[in-house]
Amino acid sequence: MGMALVGAVWQSSRLEQGERLMRFTGFVMCAVLATAATASAQNTPKTATGTNTVAATLAVKATLAKAVQLTLNTGSGCTVSNGGGGDFSLDFGTVDALGIATGCTGAGAGKLTSTASGNQAVYYTDYTITPAFTNQGTATGSTLTSYVSSAFGQSGFSIVQTNSAPSEFGDFVAMSTASGSPTDVKGGSAITTNTPLTRYVGVKVDGANANVPTGASSTAVVTYTLTIS
Amino acid sequence: MRTLTIVLLVVVSWAAPASAAPTINILSAASGVALGGNSGAATMNLGNGNGLGVGTRASGVYAVALGSGPVYASPFRVNLTGWGGSASVSVTAYVSSNFPRGGGAPPLIQVMYCVATSCGAAANQLVLSTSSGAPAALRAGLPDKSTFTMDMGALIAHINGSSAFTGTQTATILFTANDANDANKRDTATLSVSIAVQRAVQFSLDATGPPSLTAGATSDYAIDFGTVDGLGVSTGNGAARAASTTGALYSTSYLVRPAFSSMTSTNGTVQLYVSTNFARPGLLQLQDSSTGEPGSFAAISTNSAAASQTVISTSAQSKVDITRYLGLFVFAVNGTGAFVGADSAVVTYTLIVP
Numbered sequence: 045m046g047m048a049l050v051g052a053v054w055q056s057s058r059l060e061q062g063e064r065l066m067r068f069t070g071f072v073m074c075a076v077l078a079t080a081a082t083a084s085a086q087n088t089p090k091t092a093t094g095t096n097t098v099a100a101t102l103a104v105k106a107t108l109a110k111a112v113q114l115t116l117n118t119g120s121g122c123t124v125s126n127g128g129g130g131d132f133s134l135d136f137g138t139v140d141a142l143g144i145a146t147g148c149t150g151a152g153a154g155k156l157t158s159t160a161s162g163n164q165a166v167y168y169t170d171y172t173i174t175p176a177f178t179n180q181g182t183a184t185g186s187t188l189t190s191y192v193s194s195a196f197g198q199s200g201f202s203i204v205q206t207n208s209a210p211s212e213f214g215d216f217v218a219m220s221t222a223s224g225s226p227t228d229v230k231g232g233s234a235i236t237t238n239t240p241l242t243r244y245v246g247v248k249v250d251g252a253n254a255n256v257p258t259g260a261s262s263t264a265v266v267t268y269t270l271t272i273s
Numbered sequence: 274m275r276t277l278t279i280v281l282l283v284v285v286s287w288a289a290p291a292s293a294a295p296t297i298n299i300l301s302a303a304s305g306v307a308l309g310g311n312s313g314a315a316t317m318n319l320g321n322g323n324g325l326g327v328g329t330r331a332s333g334v335y336a337v338a339l340g341s342g343p344v345y346a347s348p349f350r351v352n353l354t355g356w357g358g359s360a361s362v363s364v365t366a367y368v369s370s371n372f373p374r375g376g377g378a379p380p381l382i383q384v385m386y387c388v389a390t391s392c393g394a395a396a397n398q399l400v401l402s403t404s405s406g407a408p409a410a411l412r413a414g415l416p417d418k419s420t421f422t423m424d425m426g427a428l429i430a431h432i433n434g435s436s437a438f439t440g441t442q443t444a445t446i447l448f449t450a451n452d453a454n455d456a457n458k459r460d461t462a463t464l465s466v467s468i469a470v471q472r473a474v475q476f477s478l479d480a481t482g483p484p485s486l487t488a489g490a491t492s493d494y495a496i497d498f499g500t501v502d503g504l505g506v507s508t509g510n511g512a513a514r515a516a517s518t519t520g521a522l523y524s525t526s527y528l529v530r531p532a533f534s535s536m537t538s539t540n541g542t543v544q545l546y547v548s549t550n551f552a553r554p555g556l557l558q559l560q561d562s563s564t565g566e567p568g569s570f571a572a573i574s575t576n577s578a579a580a581s582q583t584v585i586s587t588s589a590q591s592k593v594d595i596t597r598y599l600g601l602f603v604f605a606v607n608g609t610g611a612f613v614g615a616d617s618a619v620v621t622y623t624l625i626v627p
Contacts (some may be wrong), residue, residue, distance in 0.1 A: 087479050093328035094321075098476045101493045102489070102494045103617055104495075104496055104497075104559060104617060104618045105496070106500075106615075107499060108615075111502035111562045112506075178502050178605040181611055183607040195588060
């Protein structure tokens, strides 16, 4: 079993007069061994007399470790930023169930609507997720999953995703909210170190009357897990 | 008949004993070098010395570092006899015959003395006068049969270049004792101080940032980058980290400290090579840089041939530190070449002063 790396995304929204502001934030947490270093006192010199040459030896030691890394970056759509409350953040801006609001923009961003079950809209964007790993026993791995570890407080909001470019509302599926059965993000791609994968994440807005906008932003957190084994 | 009368006159003279002449004696001290010669013309051999104050000293010789170089010195005793009960003796000394290389400005070697209690303190080591008209006053008001201990030695200047020298240097110090109560009571003695000046070289490494660079257990120095990986995720004991597509470079700055003395050249060459490589050179590689800037690191030679080693400087000056950067490149490798665990290498540095 290889090392697992856990990340998270959260999303927020604010509903004001039918408009919804959403923020999407993610982070990657890397397994790090921290060791404090201290400056050393002056060392004893190596000396020789009656000659013109002196030699000294330096022993260099290191301990090799396995490492895994997961990075989210902007694709061609909405901006994925470092920080913003997590390791990464993504703000969908203002959204609504009719798909009227612009949301965040960019070639890889868009919105899709459906009236099949009332007014619903998905505001989405592409992004890249780059797994990296070293000193693992395998050169290709393993699993890359995500799940909503903290759901929106705003009713009617949910996280959806797809591993291929969407063309219609139904291309998006709800992201799992169960850590034990997360959503596969790998898809048909091979997980190769330092090879970015383009994926799509969206905020689904359900316009059912029961989903009364609170007027405040709302945030969800998504946890990504990379496992190399 | 003639009579010869022989008279044998037997004279017996019982002279009263004459009083002993006032004498100053130069004698060995228990903690110092054993003096040669005699108490009126003693010799002190300080053994080997150099401008760095390094190496093994002769028994009974200590060294005190001064700004211009070390003082090699030894204690000895000065003893007064035959001065009478009313004596009040003062003792002075000066260099009556200086070291052959004791001239010039500044002198390359000087006679030093100490009459203080703590001669290990640099401030108590004084240059002995070379003027007969202005000798150093060592002691005054001494009664007969006094003995005092003082130290005498040589300051070897830390110097290189055309004025550098090696070999044995000898200077003679003339001690004079005078009785302040009797101008007719006066005596002198000499002490010849010799020291063999040698070339010396010194080399050390010190850390300027993490990781620590300390004394090694099986090597002279040691540095531990701690946990590292090919992504640069692990902290490497605080080393700077820079990741690339092929791996991660962990690096740290450190000081290369050359020093040398009595060399005809003022420039030395410092070079290094990996004398024992990592067991897994496909995963770890030692690199060197003069600036620490990205892209400036290059693999340290693994060839011991002098002409093939990595050169830090060909103009290293004595006691002028060189800031250098040691890099540990960790290749990002997966699959069968992967390895988890400790590995070590040894780098050999050499300072050569032509």
